[in-house]
Amino acid sequence: MNSNTRPLGVLAALPQELGDLIAAMQAESAVDKRTFGQRDYYVGTVHGVSCVVTLARVGKVAAAATASALIHAFDVEAIVFTGVAGGVGEEVHVGDVVVGETLLQHDMNAEPLFPRYEIPLLGRARFDADRALASALAAACERFVEEQGAALAARFKDALPRLAQALPRVHRGLVISGDQFVASAAAVGALREALPDALAVEMEGAAIAQVCFEYGVPCAVVRTISDTADEHASVSFSSFLTDIAGTYSSGILRQFLAAYGAAVR
Ligand code: ADE
Numbered sequence: 683m684n685s686n687t688r689p690l691g692v693l694a695a696l697p698q699e700l701g702d703l704i705a706a707m708q709a710e711s712a713v714d715k716r717t718f719g720q721r722d723y724y725v726g727t728v729h730g731v732s733c734v735v736t737l738a739r740v741g742k743v744a745a746a747a748t749a750s751a752l753i754h755a756f757d758v759e760a761i762v763f764t765g766v767a768g769g770v771g772e773e774v775h776v777g778d779v780v781v782g783e784t785l786l787q788h789d790m791n792a793e794p795l796f797p798r799y800e801i802p803l804l805g806r807a808r809f810d811a812d813r814a815l816a817s818a819l820a821a822a823c824e825r826f827v828e829e830q831g832a833a834l835a836a837r838f839k840d841a842l843p844r845l846a847q848a849l850p851r852v853h854r855g856l857v858i859s860g861d862q863f864v865a866s867a868a869a870v871g872a873l874r875e876a877l878p879d880a881l882a883v884e885m886e887g888a889a890i891a892q893v894c895f896e897y898g899v900p901c902a903v904v905r906t907i908s909d910t911a912d913e914h915a916s917v918s919f920s921s922f923l924t925d926i927a928g929t930y931s932s933g934i935l936r937q938f939l940a941a942y943g944a945a946v947r
Contacts, residue, residue, distance in 0.1 A: 689725065689732045690942065691758035693748060694931065695740050695886055698923045699765035701932030703728060703735050719751055729936055730943030734758060738886055741861050742787065745886035749893040749901075760815060760900040762938070763890050764931045766922060767857065767882035768864050768911030770873055775907060776918060777834070777842040777850045779827070779930065780881045781820045782857035782903035784808045785888035788873060788880075789860035801892060808856075809891035812900030816854065818945075819904045822938035823852040830933050838926055855881045857903055859888035863915070870911035883911055904938075906930040 694700040704724050707713050711727035724735045734756045738748040745763075752758045767780060774780060785808070792802050799807035827850050835845035858880045864870050873880060887903040894901035908922035909915040 686732050686759060686943075688757050688759035689734045691749075691752035691756065691761040692733050692735045692935065693738050693752070693761070693763055694765045695738050695745070696765070696923065697737060698927050699931055700735065700737065701928040701930070701935065703932065703935055706932075706936075707733065707735060718755070719747065721748060721751070723751075723756065725756070729939035731939045733939070738763075738890075741885050742859060742889035745889040746893050749890045753893070753897050753899055758899065760812065760902075761890060761894055762815065762819070763887055763901070763903045764935060765884065765886070765905055766908035766919065766927050767884035767905035768870065768909050768915055768919075769881070769907040770858070770870060770883050770911060771853065771855070771881040773851075774853055774881050775844055775851070776909060776922070777838075777845055777926075778853060778907045779823045779850060779934070780853045780855070780857060780905045780907065781816050781823060782811050782887055782891075782905070783816050783854050784810055784856045785891040785903060786856060786858050786877070787860060787888045787892070788858040788877060788883065789862065804892070804896075809888060809895045811891065811902045815900055815902035818941060819902050819934070819938055820852055820854055822934050822941060823904065825937045826930070826933040827852060834929070837929075841921055841926060853881050855879060857882050857884065857887050857905060859884055859886055861885060863919075864911040865913065865915040867912045873911075882907060904934060
């Protein structure tokens with residue numbers, strides 16, 4: 683029951699990717715909505731945890747600016763980012779979930795001044811998610827799949843026919859971010875070749891991770907795979923976003939926050 687003294691920041695790029703989180707907060711507590719920098723920040727309690735919930739919008743600048751506001755204006759104790767991503771790893775399928783253990787900006791390239799991917803003057807390319815948060819998120823995903831896997835397969839059988847044979851898998855590892863929607867076999871193939879351990883590609887996570895690293899704020903990223911970043915990506919992404927993304931985010935965040943609230947109580 684709202685015993686974390688500093689709030690947890692929870693955000694996604696697009697409203698569909700937040701699922702029912704703001705509605706759940708409004709049902710559970712008084713909500714203080716604050717608006718600045720063209721973003722709405724919802725401050726209240728959801729699933730027993732004191733949170734600030736907002737939308738970053740799309741891309742690394744938007745994500746970094748929002749993370750910075752969460753840290754400075756709301757003094758969040760940690761940041762959790764949820765949403766969808768394109769699958770890059772060979773074993774990562776639409777409907778699976780990826781928890782970022784490490785994040786990298788795949789479009790950062792200040793060569794020959796600095797090594798490829800390295801953030802100039804920070805001396806690093808890869809940013810680690812907080813281990814405990816990432817483990818708690820992965821455990822929440824596993825519980826979500828265990829409890830909801832059969833219902834997901836039945837409800838989304840046209841969009842996710844694979845679920846009839848196999849439950850969604852929860853992967854942990856490298857998530858890469860850049861200011862591009864990756865939508866061709868050539869583009870995703872190039873990413874796979876350059877970064878063979880990449881599991882998923884999206885447009886915000888590594889920017890959040892960089893800001894959190896700079897300020898010493900723990901962070902974690904969870905992504906449901908909406909497409910495989912090839913020629914079908916935009917169609918797959920759009921249909922996934924309509925319905926499925928919110929169902930996953932709502933279920934995963936519910937599991938995660940309930941456990942987080944129990945742990946800090
Ligand atoms: N988010 C979801 N799918 C994506 C893709 N293919 N590229 C970048 N970001 C994404």
